[in-house]
Amino acid sequence: MLEVAIRRVVGDFVLDVDLRASSGVTALFGPSGAGKTSVARCVAGLARPDAGRIALDGQVLFGEGVDMPPHRRGIGYVFQEARLFPHLDVRANLLYGAPRGVDLGAVADMLDIVPLLDRRPGGLSGGEAARVAIGRALLRAPKLLILDEPLAALDARRRAAILPYLERLRGQGVPILYISHAIEEVARLATTLVLLRDGKVQAAGPIADLLADPDMAVLLGPGQAGAVLEGQVIGSDAGSARIQTAAGTLAVTGQAEMGATVRLRVRASDVTLADRKPEGLSEPNVLPARVEVITDLGSGAMVRLRVGEASVLSQVGRDAVTALALAPGRDIWVVLRVAGAARWASGESQAP
Amino acid sequence: MIALPPEAWEALALSLRVSVVAVLASLPLAIWVAHVLARGAFRGKGVLDALVHLPLVLPPVVTGYALLLLFSRAGPIGGVLEPLGLGIAFRWTGAALAAAVMAFPLVVRSIRLAIEAVDPKLEEAAATLGASPWRVWITVTLPMAAPGVLAGVVMGFAKAFGEFGATITFVASIPGETRTLPSAIYAFLQVPGGGDGLRGLVLIAVVIAVGAVLVADWLAPRVAARIAGR
Numbered sequence: 110m111l112e113v114a115i116r117r118v119v120g121d122f123v124l125d126v127d128l129r130a131s132s133g134v135t136a137l138f139g140p141s142g143a144g145k146t147s148v149a150r151c152v153a154g155l156a157r158p159d160a161g162r163i164a165l166d167g168q169v170l171f172g173e174g175v176d177m178p179p180h181r182r183g184i185g186y187v188f189q190e191a192r193l194f195p196h197l198d199v200r201a202n203l204l205y206g207a208p209r210g211v212d213l214g215a216v217a218d219m220l221d222i223v224p225l226l227d228r229r230p231g232g233l234s235g236g237e238a239a240r241v242a243i244g245r246a247l248l249r250a251p252k253l254l255i256l257d258e259p260l261a262a263l264d265a266r267r268r269a270a271i272l273p274y275l276e277r278l279r280g281q282g283v284p285i286l287y288i289s290h291a292i293e294e295v296a297r298l299a300t301t302l303v304l305l306r307d308g309k310v311q312a313a314g315p316i317a318d319l320l321a322d323p324d325m326a327v328l329l330g331p332g333q334a335g336a337v338l339e340g341q342v343i344g345s346d347a348g349s350a351r352i353q354t355a356a357g358t359l360a361v362t363g364q365a366e367m368g369a370t371v372r373l374r375v376r377a378s379d380v381t382l383a384d385r386k387p388e389g390l391s392e393p394n395v396l397p398a399r400v401e402v403i404t405d406l407g408s409g410a411m412v413r414l415r416v417g418e419a420s421v422l423s424q425v426g427r428d429a430v431t432a433l434a435l436a437p438g439r440d441i442w443v444v445l446r447v448a449g450a451a452r453w454a455s456g457e458s459q460a461p
Numbered sequence: 462m463i464a465l466p467p468e469a470w471e472a473l474a475l476s477l478r479v480s481v482v483a484v485l486a487s488l489p490l491a492i493w494v495a496h497v498l499a500r501g502a503f504r505g506k507g508v509l510d511a512l513v514h515l516p517l518v519l520p521p522v523v524t525g526y527a528l529l530l531l532f533s534r535a536g537p538i539g540g541v542l543e544p545l546g547l548g549i550a551f552r553w554t555g556a557a558l559a560a561a562v563m564a565f566p567l568v569v570r571s572i573r574l575a576i577e578a579v580d581p582k583l584e585e586a587a588a589t590l591g592a593s594p595w596r597v598w599i600t601v602t603l604p605m606a607a608p609g610v611l612a613g614v615v616m617g618f619a620k621a622f623g624e625f626g627a628t629i630t631f632v633a634s635i636p637g638e639t640r641t642l643p644s645a646i647y648a649f650l651q652v653p654g655g656g657d658g659l660r661g662l663v664l665i666a667v668v669i670a671v672g673a674v675l676v677a678d679w680l681a682p683r684v685a686a687r688i689a690g691r
Contacts, residue, residue, distance in 0.1 A: 153589055179589055180590075196688045
């Protein structure tokens with residue numbers, strides 16, 4: 110459990126945050142300049158807050174007269190650039206912070222870096238270097254792992270190639286503080302979401318709740334809002350899979366391993382409403398729902414719907430609210446587009 | 462093989478010993494001063510910087526005279542060392558000290574530039590991997606700065622080998638004790654006709670100076686490539 114309550118002033122920028130991160134992946138999310146990296150650097154001991162307190166698992170790292178140097182904090186840090194030591198080969202980089210006699214085999218296997226072990230960092234691609242940096246931080250056996258936009262320096266294809274490794278990382282049991290300004294990454298990886306803006310915490314809570322909150326949709330901006338649904342693969346054949354989620358059984362395109370836990374992202378713009386059950390659609394995911402909350406966005410509205418046991422957001426035009434007589438408590442049908450625009454990802458139990 | 466009189470060989474051997482000892486014995490201090498100048502933030506840094514560079518800008522004879530004042534039997538340091546039998550004035554160790562002082566600014570400058578070029582982000586990364594500041598320095602900063610340290614050592618050696626003014630002022634030119642190669646060349650020059658050893662010693666001086674520069678040029682890119690990890 111990480112507890113952070115700090116204040117730091119640099120020029121005009123005031124960072125004043127109070128947040129907690131327990132097990133799983135806590136995403137520190139916000140636009141660039143929100144102060145995310147400042148928080149991470151204060152936690153790791155690379156920057157000093159003006160005041161406040163930082164504690165990890167009950168041990169005070171900063172405050173109450175303590176300012177523990179970074180090397181004693183037991184916090185692994187993966188920087189935006191890999192920061193590998195150029196004068197050491199990959200193996201020596203991985204073992205730099207590892208306890209004596211540790212076996213790097215399992216971590217190297219997980220990150221697919223075994224073939225790189227005898228190479229020098231100078232010859233690695235961006236994606237390879239990022240994986241080595243993650244392995245190096247993990248082998249240090251940290252009490253907390255900070256990932257500070259580890260994908261930001263990579264292009265879209267390499268980013269997509271690394272995400273599955275980060276998902277496997279979730280299964281390692283180390284609490285992770287994941288810093289990102291990309292909602293897609295956060296939606297895929299995080300268990301808890303902390304929204305940071307202008308140096309302040311705007312919202313914090315379980316990711317499924319926050320992403321299904323219409324008010325969050327306003328904070329996230331258009332096109333970003335959308336719920337996440339976790340589920341289990343209960344059926345799989347060539348090119349499509351059936352996923353059991355709290356909203357019901359959903360069909361998605363793509364390959365999946367039977368029994369795997371996956372996470373589906375359902376963008377608000379990919380959820381269509383209908384006042385009677387639509388038939389003859391190309392989209393197979395048609396489910397009954399009930400309107401919970403309607404939030405006016407000006408140009409339209411964000412509707413939170415109860416679908417089965419889950420909450421899903423739908424972004425509708427202004428006219429739709431009157432045409433469909435949308436009001437809290439109204440029973441309605443939803444068409445969820447999960448394949449295509451929606452990302453879905455494997456959970457810790459499954460290899461990508 | 463050049464035919465050299467025995468006193469010329471003696472001067473060459475002494476010069477090699479003096480300059481190797483001068484550079485190696487002053488290297489730890491040079492690295493420390495270079496690090497402090499590169500990374501330290503304290504009052505008086507400018508003064509330290511000026512002090513280190515002083516031998517570079519002072520006339521060597523002034524530096525030699527200052528050493529003489531400090532280390533002679535009557536001087537504040539020599540007065541302590543001489544009765545203990547550790548005196549260095551007019552000894553080969555004094556020649557080594559004079560050479561070290563004269564070479565010091567070159568060595569420090571080269572190492573300082575190399576340390577300044579080490580990316581502090583790598584040192585940060587090492588700290589988050591649990592390395593103490595001392596371990597960070599030994600395992601990251603110093604290896605990364607190695608080409609500069611090496612270049613400093615080679616240039617320092619060449620400078621120490623050729624040092625004349627401060628040496629002859631501080632420890633005179635005693636054959637077999639303080640008559641280094643440049644002093645010997647000077648002594649040969651005082652003899653009409655130059656004596657047998659003059660041409661040979663001049664040739665050796667040129668070969669060693671050029672050799673040092675060539676070695677430094679050959680070594681630097683190799684070490685740099687190794688450090689860059691390719």
